[in-house]
Amino acid sequence: MNAMTEVHLPNNYVARDYQRPFFAAMQGRILRAVMVWHRRSGKDKTALNWLIPESQRRVGTYYHLFPTYNQGQKIIWDGIDKDGFKVLDHFPADLILKKNETEMKVTLVNGSIYQVVGTDNFNRIVGPNPVGCIFSEYALQDPRAWDLIRPILRENGGWAVFCFTPRGKNHGFRLYSMAKRNPKWFCELRTIDQTIDQGRRVFTPEDITEELAEGMDPDLVQQEFFCSWTGMTQGSYYGKPLEEAEKAGRIGRVPWEPQLRVDTWWDLGIDDYMAIWFTQAIAKEIRVIDYLEDSGEGLEYYAKELDKKPYVYGKHNAPHDINVRELGTGRSRLEVAEKLGIKFEVVPNIGVAEGIQAVRTILPRCWFDAGKCERGLDALRSYSKKWDEERKCFKDTPDEDWSSHAADAFRYFAVGFKEPRKKWQSTQKGPQSWMTA
Numbered sequence: 001m002n003a004m005t006e007v008h009l010p011n012n013y014v015a016r017d018y019q020r021p022f023f024a025a026m027q028g029r030i031l032r033a034v035m036v037w038h039r040r041s042g043k044d045k046t047a048l049n050w051l052i053p054e055s056q057r058r059v060g061t062y063y064h065l066f067p068t069y070n071q072g073q074k075i076i077w078d079g080i081d082k083d084g085f086k087v088l089d090h091f092p093a094d095l096i097l098k099k100n101e102t103e104m105k106v107t108l109v110n111g112s113i114y115q116v117v118g119t120d121n122f123n124r125i126v127g128p129n130p131v132g133c134i135f136s137e138y139a140l141q142d143p144r145a146w147d148l149i150r151p152i153l154r155e156n157g158g159w160a161v162f163c164f165t166p167r168g169k170n171h172g173f174r175l176y177s178m179a180k181r182n183p184k185w186f187c188e189l190r191t192i193d194q195t196i197d198q199g200r201r202v203f204t205p206e207d208i209t210e211e212l213a214e215g216m217d218p219d220l221v222q223q224e225f226f227c228s229w230t231g232m233t234q235g236s237y238y239g240k241p242l243e244e245a246e247k248a249g250r251i252g253r254v255p256w257e258p259q260l261r262v263d264t265w266w267d268l269g270i271d272d273y274m275a276i277w278f279t280q281a282i283a284k285e286i287r288v289i290d291y292l293e294d295s296g297e298g299l300e301y302y303a304k305e306l307d308k309k310p311y312v313y314g315k316h317n318a319p320h321d322i323n324v325r326e327l328g329t330g331r332s333r334l335e336v337a338e339k340l341g342i343k344f345e346v347v348p349n350i351g352v353a354e355g356i357q358a359v360r361t362i363l364p365r366c367w368f369d370a371g372k373c374e375r376g377l378d379a380l381r382s383y384s385k386k387w388d389e390e391r392k393c394f395k396d397t398p399d400e401d402w403s404s405h406a407a408d409a410f411r412y413f414a415v416g417f418k419e420p421r422k423k424w425q426s427t428q429k430g431p432q433s434w435m436t437a
Helices: 017-027 043-057 069-077 119-125 144-156 171-181 205-213 218-226 239-247 299-308 333-339 352-365 374-382 404-416
Strands: 032-037 061-066 096-100 105-108 113-118 130-136 159-164 185-190 262-267 274-282 285-294 313-318 344-346 366-369 385-388 393-398 422-425 433-436
Touching: 017 032, 017 043, 017 185, 032 043, 032 171, 043 061, 043 069, 043 113, 043 130, 043 159, 061 069, 061 119, 069 113, 069 130, 113 119, 119 144, 130 144, 144 159, 159 171, 171 185, 205 218, 239 352, 239 366, 239 374, 262 404, 274 299, 274 404, 285 299, 285 352, 285 374, 285 404, 299 333, 313 333, 313 404, 333 344, 352 366, 352 393, 352 404, 374 404
Parallel strands: 032 159, 032 185, 061 113, 061 130, 130 159, 262 313, 285 366, 313 344
Antiparallel strands: 096 105, 105 113, 262 274, 274 285, 385 393, 422 433
16 A cells, blocks of 8 residues: 555444444444344455554454355355445555455555455354454354363453354353443344434334234244244244243253253264254153264264263164265274263254254253353254245255254154153162163
């Protein structure tokens, strides 16, 4: 950049009245912010136009994170606003050294880097050292991305902004609830009644009336325009039965019964992902007492993790692909598990649609421990049908995102579960007891 070139920031952006409190808070050196604003309120533009001046004040890497790579590409990298202005053009041309289209990365003249990232492959973000991050549509993201980044920002004094519209009472709701109580965080929830700029509303009551008249789902209206937490993700397979479970008090503190064996239900997902549900059956009641998920670890790791828990195990259950032999070793994971002391039973291989129906049938009998099953429950709430962009409707197949591992493992549970038969026997970890056979 020529030394005589004068650049004005923000570029082609004027904050609306209701957006100004965010800038005031961040300029006051708040390092964490949550913006729960209604749809089309300008969340991403607001956050981006905070990031750009920051990239000039502090040289470093800045991430703009989305639930998927494709969303980031559509909304930011290729995004055009209602006035025909390209979103990336908020970066003045004189600040840009080069762009990498493949990695959606902008290298700035002063050495800073801005990159659009999809948290559907969050392991790729572990190596670098970001000093500022925008989590867009955080309620739909894999929450582990924030867990991986937060220690980095804590150490380097970086900032994080979370902007989203509610998607039920999941990790987004918990983050908002925490931030609302924490004076070190900026936290706002704005409905269409609270986004007024120079006396003009972004959406009027007449707009909402028209949307309803044209067939928009009333629950979706409450979620998208009034930031309601009580709705469920559109296209969600299990949102309604889980909402009913919460209302009935079946999601809370669910103690495990030491006198009963614990069954496990595994998903042996791709890329070394593993998801395991832990259940106990007591008469017609099924207690879902624990959940374990990790990635990048072999069966040896999970065998040790199971052994750390206080449970006496009954049956370990896995999908049919546990019998597939690996090309490198010639052994199946079933054989590897047996050598580690885990003897699996194979769950019947039925179709995904039939399995989803089996889950819906069994959910009314399930009691979930909210603490130990927190991530698994978030995943079940988020598990949804795939959206067809061209036809503007949901497909009849699941969206394979971060929630799939937990949902698949729970589906194997619903398919493979058998009613317990009572049997008197002793265990290695306790006295003689009534056990499930």
